[in-house]
Amino acid sequence: MTDRLYIDIHILQTVPPANLNRDDNGNPKEAYFGGTRRSRVSSQAWKRATRIHFTQGHDPQDFATRTKRIAAQLAKGIVTRTGLGDEDARRIAGALIKSTGISAGKKEGDTAYLLFYGRRQLDGIVDLVAGSTTDLAALDAKALEEAVKELPVKQQLQTGHPADVALFGRMVADIPGLNVDASTQVAHAISTHATELEFDYYTAVDDENTAEETGAGMIGTIGFNSATLYRYATVGLHQLRENLGDDKAAVDAVDLFVDSFARSMPTGYGNSFAHRTRPSLVAVVVRADQPVNLVSAYENPVPASRGMVAESARRLAAEFSTATEQWGDCPVHVSICHTVSTDSDGTAQKLTEAFGANRTFTELRDGLRAVLTERTNDN
Structure with missing residues (x-):
């Protein structure tokens, strides 16, 4: 039996006015958390975005x-x-x-x-x-x-x-023999702060209007909000190895997932809002005990101030440090990539104390690959 090993991915990402993932009314999905309304992007939406990103730079035939x-x-x-x-x-x-x-x-x-x-x-x-x-x-x-x-x-x-079936699993209710146990769990992304639904009232002018004609050719509204999102996912390397039957393929799949999960973005109303951004922070924690979602850092919403990212990052660092100390956790590996460029408020220092030195995203992935390769060789 392969030893259990979980790769937790924690991401902070700021998104401008957008409607990434709409509800049945066409408005951005929301959730109440900590007693306040938060922006939400469903796990299904981000899993699909991640799967689509898998094929960028790779042969689509190698995927599902x-x-x-x-x-x-x-x-x-x-x-x-x-x-x-x-x-x-x-x-x-x-x-x-x-x-x-x-x-x-x-x-x-x-x-x-x-x-x-x-x-x-x-x-x-x-x-x-x-x-x-x-x-x-x-x-x-x-x-x-x-x-x-x-x-x-x-x-x-x-x-x-293929890697995506091994990661996300497959359920065929009437033929259990075709089921594949998922090795990946993806949380619904939620804002670290309270949000309010807003509406963009737009009009479209008929280009062929005559000088005598007035008014719009079309009128409508689109719901939107903006948010700094906390995103979380975890990969069970032991289950992934079982699904793929090959250690190197399992390590490759983890690297592929970390890369695509960080870089992908749901495309809802993309042409209307041009909302694509990159994360402000990606932290990876390899654990041998259990996956740990750090969303409790934001149960008390981050207050509106000069910005949300720095305070959200400090909250994440404090939550990780406190949880690790209080529960006596001993992570196998911890690494971080972030874009905090100045440290006038001590954010970069707190991140370093919690997650180690800041690395480029390539260095983060390379370090993770080395650790996982060593662990799979030992088992």
Whole structure:
């Protein structure tokens, strides 16, 4: 049994007026915490943003997709590989997916739920029939189902998981054998301070108006707020190693996640607000006991002053130091990257005392990789 090891990622990030993640009314999501209303970005929104960032600079085929249209994607792969006609490819793909026991959806060709799978795993299913598609296409529906029933289709989805499936997991309620236990937990991001919902009242002018015409061609409102967000996620290296079956791949996946989680941003109303920023602080804590979310640093909201980041950073440092001392924690590794450039208020010193010397983001990742590589080699 591999020793437990958790990688906690703590981030402070200031976002200008934005609507990153809307609720059912189209307004930014919120939550009450510490008795005050806070800006909130759901974990699902930031996990998707992180997954999308994975493919930047990498081959998308090495990652996963989440869709009800796995049969259509499989048919496309069969056509590309073998040159078989579209209709015959769809028949074969449908029979292959049916053999797994995955429930069919209401729309023909769809599954009943979104399925999260690796693109390479789908290539593996194509491999099973690539040499016999002509013969399979000649069979009627019943004979085709019988012909593919014994093929190890389900096994292709149970092995060779890409990093994103290994990190975020997969649940298929009616086929437990396809489940993958997630190695990553992502918290809802919340503001470190109280926020108020605001509205942007906008008008759009019809460019073809004549001189006699007045008024707007369109009128509307968009809800928004601005916030300094506390973001938190944790990766269980032991579960990740089990999901991937390879120590180096597990360390690579942690590095990929830390990089993409820090750099990604949900895109809601991105063209309206141009809200992309980078974190003011990223702290990584490797622990052998349990994950620890430090959001309690902000149960008492940061008051409005000259800015929120510095006080939020001091609160985070104090919470970590106090919790570590009071509980007798002994972190395996602690590292920080932040953009506090002056120390007139003692913020940089407090961060150093809590998390160590300030490093570049590249140095933070390199140091984390070295520690995890050493630990996996020892186990």
